Amino acid sequence: MAKILIADDDPTILSLLNKILIAKGYDVKLAEHGGVAEKMLQSEQFDLLISDIKMEPVDGMQLLKKTRKMRPQVGVIMLTAYATVSTAVEAMKEGAFDYIPKPFKIDELLATVKRALDYQRSLAEQIGDQAHLETKKYFGNIVAESEGMVNVCEMIKRVAPTKTTVMVTGESGTGKELVAEALHSYSARAEGPFIPVNCGALPETLIESELFGHVKGAFTGANANKVGLFEAAKGGTLFLDEINSIPHQVQSKLLRAIQNKKIRKVGGTEEFEVDVRIVAASNQNLEALVKEGSFREDLFYRLSVISIEIPPLSQRPDDVLALAQHFIAQEMEGGEFPVMDNAVLAILQNYIWPGNVRELQNVIQHSLTFMKDNKITKETLPSKLIVSYEENPSAQNAALTGEFERGKSLKAFLRAKEKEYLKNVINTMGGDKVKAAQELDISLATLYRKLPEEKKD
Ligand SMILES: Nc1ncnc2c1ncn2[C@@H]1O[C@H](COP(=O)(O)OP(=O)(O)OP(=O)(O)O)[C@@H](O)[C@H]1O
Ligand SMILES: [Mg+2]
Incomplete structure (x- = not known):
């Protein structure tokens, strides 16, 4: 016990x-x-x-x-x-x-x-x-190799099991919804529903009735009682995405719902209890909106008791390769894993990813579509990545020189050096990878994992 x-x-x-x-x-x-x-x-x-x-x-x-x-x-x-x-x-x-x-x-x-x-x-x-997994994946599907993302996942682990309202911030495509899902599935409410609502996509006139429901006859067109999303998320988590788009008059009702855990349907007279955990996300700086007066300060503080900030992908180059491999595996659905050129890795790591992880996911889908002989080469990448790489000549050698390069983490440098050494040993052994692995005192599987491009030739 x-x-x-x-x-x-x-x-x-x-x-x-x-x-x-x-x-x-x-x-x-x-x-x-x-x-x-x-x-x-x-x-x-x-x-x-x-x-x-x-x-x-x-x-x-x-x-x-x-x-x-x-x-x-x-x-x-x-x-x-x-x-x-x-x-x-x-x-x-x-x-x-x-x-x-x-x-x-x-x-x-x-x-x-x-x-x-x-x-x-x-x-x-x-x-x-x-302990034995190669790429660190948290909660089964969040890739986190970089320190920044590992911190995000540690925070999720700590916060998920509590009752606290959580605010997730980050640029578009950084994984806010994924984090919200993890907060749900790692909580005691995991068996309950996870309901994402994009507040920005709902017309202003409908937001209130979507969130809280309405009673028959509440307004023209309200032909029947409607269950709101708060009610639908009972026992689970309601993910309010793009919370910044909630109109001012609905903000006060939302505040009351969170504070008192009670809601009233549009046109209804009685209040009733709702048991939901709120996770919110914003694609605009809410503090700035509070200063400007378009977002209620009290609601802002209620929502951000704990906030989780996801860094942009350009600040975590260590995640790029791991994410690329994760998306390839997802697309291949167990088919034969394609070989990725070293040049491709350098190009991916040089790019600044304005669309963050979602853009990387699209690039991988693009590459897999244009891939020949199961090889991901430079030619399979969208041209904007090549252009950005060619405009930045220092990036082309960055992987191997010991010079300081902004955005090049120690891990990325060590990984490149390690590859160089492994390849030298394989060459010295006349291409015999079994012998090379013995010399290196690692298993053949580890050698292939470190050099996936050597796997078939
Ligand atoms: N660390 C990660 N590991 C694995 N997949 C990820 C990771 N981060 C993001 N993704 C994937 O990238 C895509 C975009 O993520 P998501 O939709 O959660 O971003 P978002 O921040 O909500 O974007 P937006 O602001 O545009 O709504 C999704 O397919 C998601 O599964
Ligand atoms: Mg989203």
Whole structure:
């Protein structure tokens, strides 16, 4: 049974939690402040820590930081009588799983404890079976080789299981919808619906009734009762994409829906409860819209309790090859994997990708359409990529020189150097890759993985 450590300087809370959790069969240990808890964490194994924030002399935030460092596998839930958004957010940024405001309801507490334990368990399993994967893929379908994207995925892991509203920002085509889907499928609501709504595509006059539904006769053309998207997303996640296009008068209704978890249909009289998690995305800078007065400040803060920013693809060149391979695999549907020229890789890494990942996906589809003999060569790429490459002569040697080049990460440089060395060894062995692999002390499969273009000749 899971082992839980509770740290609180209030003896009543300690004994209350002790009783509740023991009754559920958990193995519980108590600490009367952060210092005691720290010592116990050093000497014993725990699955979960429940800690008060305000404690003397070692407080909950300090204990949280130490636990994350010392025992990263231990989930942490914060208890707070000071349920301000800022302390909660700060604690979650430091890696707390969730927070529980005091006073709490017993079943809510137990549900959070269970979620935290399930989450820690699935994390441990995921880490275990991800270890042997070549390309890092999070949540089964998010490619993340670059530090920037790995951070995004780590953030998703932390935030998904909580109830918090999340704002996803990023240029067009960076993967905002993909992130929203991951937030849903990694949450306790995964079995419920995921409903994406493009607020920008709905006519202003219809947004309100689309979101909240309407009753028969509410306006001309309302011939029957309509279920709104909030209601349709019950028990799941509503993804409000392009939230910046929501008209001002609907913004206040949306704010109320999020704050009170209650909605009223257009033309309806009664309010009813809705249980949905909101994830929003914007393709415009919402803060600027707030300053300008076209987006409500209170709604903005409600929506962005936690925000996840996806960097543009040009800032994460380490993802380009991995994404290209991911899209090729997707298109080939298990057919024979095509060979990619080294030149193609250099061209892909040089390009600035104004349309981000979606543009890369289109380029791969284009290449596969024009490919001959299962080879992706320069000729199969759209001409704008070639033009941009030829206009930038330094890019042409960039892959192998040791000179500093903006946008060339250490990883990209090392990968290019590694390729050069592998090819030298193969040549020295007269093209015998089995021998080359032996000399290199790696398996033949690893050699092919590092040099996919050598795989068939
Ligand atoms: N890291 C990634 N790994 C795998 N696929 C990705 C990744 N990022 C984006 N994609 C894919 O790229 C395409 C564009 O992503 P998505 O639609 O989520 O972008 P978006 O930010 O919502 O774009 P827009 O602002 O135009 O709505 C999708 O097909 C998505 O699956
Ligand atoms: Mg989108």
